[in-house]
Amino acid sequence: MAAQRRNLMQSHQSWTDDLPLCQMCGVGSAPNCVYGPDGKGTQSHPNEDGHLRFRGEDGCFLYGVFNGYDGSRVASYVSQFLTAELLLGQLNSTHTDDDVRRLLTQVCVCRSVAYCVLRKTLNEKYGTGYQQLSPHSQKVQERLKELEQEVSGGATAVVALILNSRLYIANVGSNRALLCKSSSDGQNQVQQIGRPHNTENEDELQRLAALGVDPARVKQAGQIAGQPSTRTIGDYRVKLNYTDIDLLSGAKSQPIIAEPEIHRNQLDGVTGFLLLMSEGLISALESARGPEQANQEMVAMVAAELAQQSDLEAAAQAVVERVKRVHHDAHASGRQRAARCARHEDMTLLVRTLDYPPSDGLLTPTQGGRIYPVSVPYSNSQSTSKTSVTLSLVMPSQGSLTNGTNTASTVEEGTPTPGQSPTATLQSTNTQTQSSSSSSGDGSLFRQRGSQAAQPDETGRVPPYVDFSQFYRLWGSDHADTQSTLGPQ
Template sequence: MASQRRQMMQSHQSWTDDLPLCEMCGVGTAPNCTYGPDGKDTQSHPNEDGHFRFRGEEGCFLYGVFNGFDGSRVSSFVSQCLTAELLLGQLKSTHTDADVRRILSQAFDVVEKSYFETIGDALAEKATIISQLPEGVSFHQLSPQSQKLSERLKDLEQEVSGGATAVVALIHNNKLYIANVGTNRALLCKSTSDGQNQVIQIGRPHTTENEDELQRLAGLGLDVSGLRQAALIAGQSSTRRIGDYRVKYNYTDIDLLSAAKNKPIIAEPEIQASQSLEGVTGFLLLMSEGLIKALESAHGPEQANQEMVAMVAAELAQQGTLEAVAQSVVERVKRLHHDVYASGRQRASHCSRHEDMTLLIRTLNYTLADGALTPTLGGRIYPVSVPYSNCPSSTSKTSVTLSLVMPSQGGTLTNGTNTASTLEEGTPTHTPSQSPTTTLHSTNNQTTQSSSSSSGDGGSLFRQRGSQAVQPDETGRVPPYVDFTQFYRLWGSDHGDFLGTQGSSAGLGPQ
């Protein structure tokens, strides 16, 4: 079996060539880049991300996004082998939740062991060469024969190095399972019965900022304070990863990890409790770490989930294919990141480079726009909420969101495209620049439990209004019904240098 896997890797064949792709899914990608002094970007290494999106038998769907490092070998292997371990008859409609979780966990374990089998010969050759080279001798002091061995050793080091993080979504019996290893992210956006969108981050990244991970590492005898201070472990922020032979088997040679009683960096996935998708309308997002970090570097982490969902919803309302939607969102994030760097403002220093970016979108009973493809403009989406009623005679109001897309550099304030397309039937038709949408709410839970409060802003994105029509006051004026609070806060945080000369952010609001 090991020799079969090695031959498969060398021939670039795939175990999954005959599996059908899922048509309810779209993927967008962008390579890594570093900005030079002249503003031009250059790619520092080949794309290391990977993904898959397959439709299996018995109503099974499997999706994954993989963030590779030190090469694409591991992410490519995992994207092939993991699918083979899950969609070739292993999952049955009769399986319970416990069965599915067990099969998912076992698949990750088998995949990593299989990967290490494929590099077994290279590791054996590496050990042999090391035993033949003299210690403490520089390359130029070596004999010609030893120099050749030293060069071969460098090639072998490159061949066996590298790893990957993974986020995998499995839909089985109309239930969603998320398996996460590392620092990628899964977001579920659901339209609720009252016409709002609910944003749920499923799971947490495995880093030294994760208290559960720190507790796990402390149980192995590691110094938690040292891990917190270092942040990176062997050059990576993840405390769980697939592959990375040097860290897995030579951790005693790494100062931060040398005291561990057992392997501290593991490939065991954290599998979130299954969530029923019965009657759910919305979409699922799987994102590589590079995409998340690029958006957070440009605008900060506080509203990253809400902003990502707003961009996806806006593109779903415009584009005719999911591929176009996913690629447009990735390109928008790429432009936002570059524009912040070029602006020279406060966050510019965080945006000198970004890693490979991958976004996978899986719709859930979501209808795409029928119109022709519309070019996507740059700029940041700032949500502005207003109460809205689709029936003039109705006294109840539904909150909707108009998105203001602010130009990245200069320009004037323009009303942007709508931030979602899941409107109730009967909603009046509006011009593209004034399309109302559902209000975003967010939770950031380890499980799929949701909350009605918005993460980072302490509550609803709109001001609650009474069920009765608003009456003029004694001066004949009607109280303002458009809430620009979040817009002013986000705009102010992005333009602190401007506000420093013009006054506080409150000065931007109505006087």
């Protein structure tokens, strides 16, 4: 096995090129964006996020989302080494929880140390500015600068390892993992696995305080050397020179560490999906909507897309695009949160289904496929009161209707008579606890459709799927003093 890893490292190809990709997940991404005065967005730096999604042997699957900064090299380096250290025969069903935890910790810590040691070696041998090199060694100097750039920067990581129905989440930094469990009554239980390692995490502040760092100053600053994360991989400038950083100068030992926090869950009998998100994605949604319901909204959007299409890659990308649109709209609104949405960082979302029923969205209407004539947004309401929404729908047969929001829903339907439009009243209640929350965000409004398409009337027209007559009447009553008339005459 050691020889195999050595041969891979000596070759020019990626160490993970020959590993099979997992077909039960999809990844969506978007680059960073800064909005100008005209509202148009521009990319301020190359995309620094990374991810991995591989299927190993003996029931082993490995996924990861990496948020790089000061370049993408650390994120790329760690993702390849992590895969090589875990999926080339090292793990099997006989390994215990302690074995897996120890291996995950060793990989994250060792990769970070390797980066820092390499940079320290360059400094000691050649000096930080390479002044010791003579003028005729320009090529050597250029190569050393390239090496310095290679070991610059850092990354945060959230890694998911599935080994025989055991789920391990290893987190270093401020990325996020959500586990969504779907129940038989259509509700989605949302669980955030672990907490971000940042300047708002009280446990992290206590850890820093034990080392001699003032937690009040760290919390007030909100960042350490330009980054909010208190645990990172790489980042030699902070880890090797922390005594030169004002906030960290009093630390008795290295305060910024790469040790992951590892959580274990059992997946036996679980139906739902797992989400791994980069910090940029969740921060963009929280900036636009607030942090209170961000997890529920994210799950609702994912469930809505999974209900519409069977391509997981397309579903994940569609969710990222929705978050981009929500963030942009919040910026353009000029309202209270507009100032928080002047920019967003790179965004990455990995969706891994867990015995989740595939969508039949590829079917055509005449084959019973789903029809989405209107966009029904998820709700970001934080109220616990019930809300009713009435939609008049023309449908050949009854279907299972849910509101596609981040709330637990019930449906009241009447049985339509021939030629009559059924009316569905969607009642929603919001529930939330500290550890988990409920969501019916499967996005299955108009989820089922009869096998027969609507038949044309005597004029050759097909009846509309949504009847807006009630809206026209209500609008007209509210605007009776106006000269214009809305709706069909």
